[in-house]
Amino acid sequence: MDITIFGSGYVGLVTATCFADAGNDVVCVDVDAQRVETLRRGECPFYEPGLAELVKINHAEGRLRFTTDAAEGVKHGQFQFIAVGTPPGEDGSADLKYVLQVANTIGQHMTEHRVIITKSTVPVGTCDKVRAQLASALAARNAEIEFDVVSNPEFLKEGAAIADFTRPDRIVIGVDSDRAEKLMRALYEPFNHNHDRLISMDVRSSELTKYAANALLATKISFMNELANLSEKVGADIENVRIGIGSDPRIGYHFIYAGCGYGGSCFPKDVKALVHTAQQAGIKPSILSAVEEVNERQKTVLFSRINAHFGGNLKGKTIAVWGLSFKPKTDDIREATSRVLMEALWDAGAIVKAYDPVAMHEIQKVYGDRADLKLCDSAEQAVDGADALTIVTEWKQFRSPNFARIAKLLKQPVIFDGRNLYDPELMQRMGFTYVSIGRQPITTEA
Template sequence: MKVTIFGIGYVGLVQAAVLAEVGHHVLCIDVNSKKIENLKQGILPIFEPNLSALITKNFKEGRLRFSTQEKKGVNHGLIQLITVGTPSDSNGFTDLQSVNSVVHSIAKYMEDYKVVLNKSTVPVGTTEKMQAIMVNIIKKRGVKLNFDIAFNPEFLKEGTAVTDCINPDRIIIGTDNKLVLKLIYELYSPFVQNRNFIILMDIRSAELTKYTANCMLATKISFINEISNLAERLGVDIENVRQGIGSDSRIGSSFIQPGCGFGGSCFPKDIKALIRASKEMGYHPRLLQAVEDINISQKNKLPDLIKQHFGNALHGKIFAVWGLSFKPNTNDVREAPSRTLMEILWNAGAIIQAFDPKSMNEIKLIYGFRKDLKLMKTKELALQNADGLIICTEWDDFQNPDLNLIKKNLKESVIFDGRNLYDPEIIQKEGLIYYGIGRGSSNRKKY
């Protein structure tokens, strides 16, 4: 099939590569000309495992192309996939400017039947409004053209997005149109063994399903973080509790890792958006509000432990920070806990020596040159003359460190483990002070 994808971010680029890999002819459209030219040279705007090889292969074989020309994109594909960003502001208002721009372009340039498949996360009712916009534009053009529109949410996880796209848990389609369903079955047939993988529902239900899925996962994270704070006060190790509840098949072990808060482009904004939508309907979403509040508080957990240890005397202190991305195997630093940590420490007069395997360029773009930020080439260099080590991201590279090297390089032998990577007993036996998240007596104080 011929497919056009509007928006070449995490979702669009992964979707494009995987669809091209199974034989579809994909044209990617983006307004950022530099991004398009870089992609033609094999330079990706994001890091995602296994993605670069797929892009290079399918571009060379002619199944994957890139352009800034919207008209060309509209004319290319029977399927018009929308994967542009829908950021939200501090009040949870979703910015639909990019989505509406694509819709306008499709309606303006289309010359024959199109299926518009929206994968961008949008408030309930948005797809219906997109349809109305297209009808109005086509009417003003004075032409008779047919199109159908459906909502097809994505459930990719950054860091495993390629695998998730090739082996989806499920594919949700919001439509009541049999022709659209037939075409979508054809589009996704290489990824599903049987049609039970495809869940059909109305458009509004599909829109709410996307928000609900992300908010449910965020709720699990905030819940375990809430319990970790209680465990700390009770002198209980949350890791024992986590294993105990995770072995229950009704709960499962996913998304119950305590830590220094969640970030990324999805969970924080989708929580805000659903809170806003609830309030607009006259309902106060108490649980969703608590999930957001707990996460905001949890991002302050590491700075609080650091201040507890050093007695607020942070001016001139140097801290090694391992991990800047919001999760491992990505270069995405949007809403990353590391950023909250660094900004708080900077305000207290501290200096950061940071290392991350993939996201240091992104941090450099955000913060520019600062005397109190040093981006180091290796995790070992980040340790030199530091007053303490802080773990913000659970990269594999940080899992089994040389404790003697850490102790030798740090001016004060203290580790603040925001992802509970290490066993407190092992760390303490090596003569290091250890603070984790909800690790019981290891960082218990009088409350």
């Protein structure tokens, strides 16, 4: 099938590449000429496991092409995916200007039936606006051309996006015509082969489903973090609590890990957008507002504990930070806890020595060269000569380090663990002062 994707960011490029890898002829349109040239060289502009190889293969074999020519894109695909950014406004609302610009462009250039699909995460009612924009553009040309508008939210996890697309838990489509549903079922048939994962519903329910899913996952995280803070006060261990409640099949083990807050491009933005949508509808979103409040507070926990350990005097101290991305297997540092921590440490006069397997170039882009930030080539280099080690991202290679070596490299054996990677009893036997989330701190006399 002939498919056009507007936008070659995370969602757009993964979608385009996976469709191409299934044998479709895909054109990806982007206004960023430099990014298009990068992609034409078979290079991936961001880190996602396995994606760079698929981009290179499918581009070389001619199934995946990149262009800045919007008219070419509209001419090419019967399916027109809109996968452009929806940046949040100050009030948390999603900015739809890029989505509507693409809709207008499609309306200006289409000459026959097209299925226009919103893949970007958008508020309820966006498809209605897209439809109105298309109709307006066609009316300006005195053109009467049929089209369908479909909601098809993405459910891609950074670090596992290819598997999520090719072996999805569900494929949600919001349609208002039998024709659109049949076409979408045919499009997704290669990814829906073993058993029917496609869920068809009305457009507005589909739009709300995406926000509801992310907001519920964020709620679970904030709930566990609030329980973790309570556990510390009452002498409980949040890891034991997690196992106890997770064994209930009604609850399950997914997304009930306590930590130092969630980040990334989805959860923070989508919770804020859903809060705004609720307020616009006259609903007071008490739970969602609390989810956001708890998360913002949780991002400050690591700094508070580091600061308390050093008696409120961090000037001249060197803190090693393991993990900069908001989660493992991605270089995305948007809304990452590491940034909140480092900025607080700098404000207190501390020096940061940081290591991350893939995200250091993104940190470099944001903060540039500065005397109080040293980006290290290895995890061990980061701890060498540091006053304490802080775990921010639960990368696999941080799970079982050489603790004896770390103890020798640190000025004093102190670990602040924002992801509960280590066993407190082991830390005590190894002679570490160990502070984690939702568990009693281990202190070792000097």
